[in-house]
Amino acid sequence: MTTEQLIKVALSYAGMTQAELADKIGMNKSNFNARMKRESFSRIEMEQIAKALGMEFVYTFKMPDGKTI
Numbered sequence: 197m198t199t200e201q202l203i204k205v206a207l208s209y210a211g212m213t214q215a216e217l218a219d220k221i222g223m224n225k226s227n228f229n230a231r232m233k234r235e236s237f238s239r240i241e242m243e244q245i246a247k248a249l250g251m252e253f254v255y256t257f258k259m260p261d262g263k264t265i
Contacts (some may be wrong), residue, residue, distance in 0.1 A: 221248050
């Protein structure tokens with residue numbers, strides 16, 4: 197799943213629009229939409245997005261045996 201798809205699923209789950217999310221993270225709507233299309237959010241921005249949606253962003257590597265780091 198792409199970053200854009202992940203954010204759209206999270207938005208749907210939270211019942212929030214892209215414009216509302218952009219406002220919550222202090223970004224204008226057109227800039228947010230452009231960054232969605234380019235998938236150019238940093239890990240810190242993904243954490244901010246998750247927090248604004250009432251969620252947690254987890255950034256991990258998952259090993260073949262199921263362990264994560």
